[in-house]
Amino acid sequence: MAVGIHEKSGLIIDGVEELTQRIQRCFKTRRGSLPLDRPYGSNLPSRVDKKITPELEIDIYADVADALSHPPNGFNDELKLVKSWLVHGENQVTLSMEIELLFDGSVVEISGLSI
Numbered sequence: 001m002a003v004g005i006h007e008k009s010g011l012i013i014d015g016v017e018e019l020t021q022r023i024q025r026c027f028k029t030r031r032g033s034l035p036l037d038r039p040y041g042s043n044l045p046s047r048v049d050k051k052i053t054p055e056l057e058i059d060i061y062a063d064v065a066d067a068l069s070h071p072p073n074g075f076n077d078e079l080k081l082v083k084s085w086l087v088h089g090e091n092q093v094t095l096s097m098e099i100e101l102l103f104d105g106s107v108v109e110i111s112g113l114s115i
Contacts, residue, residue, distance in 0.1 A: 002014070002018055002019075003018065004021065004022070006021065016110070020110050020113070022075075023068070023110065023113065024114070026042055027044045027064075027067060027095075027113060027115055028115075029041035030042075030043075030045040030046070031043055037072065039072035040073060041073070042063055042066070043063045043067075044064070044067065044115045047115060048115065061084055064081065064084050064097065065081055065084075068099075077102065078103070079099045080099065080102060081097060081098075081100075082098040082107060083097065083098050084097035084098075087111070093115070094115075095113040095115055096109065096110065097110055097111075097113070098110075
């Protein structure tokens with residue numbers, strides 16, 4: 001796994017924490033918004049501030065799977081999505097997911113991702 005710098009504290013991070021940060025950054029970046037890397041990102045930002053309906057939940061799950069399997073995002077050779085689900089809290093909805101790490105076959109849960 002890669003090593004990176006925590007975007008808020010500046011500390012060196014690695015493992016699942018670094019992967020979670022990269023996934024969160026990808027999910028928050030609207031596809032087509034980076035001038036030098038137009039294919040990077042996801043369609044999840046277009047789902048923000050919408051009323052949560054069963055149809056929107058399916059669209060969110062599809063966008064998550066698309067973002068993680070989209071080659072320019074750099075996850076397709078590193079992980080595989082096992083399942084994802086939304087957690088409804090008071091005034092917010094977060095995303096949790098189980099992913100399989102392809103380099104060792106372990107399955108980890110990442111929770112609390114904002115969309």
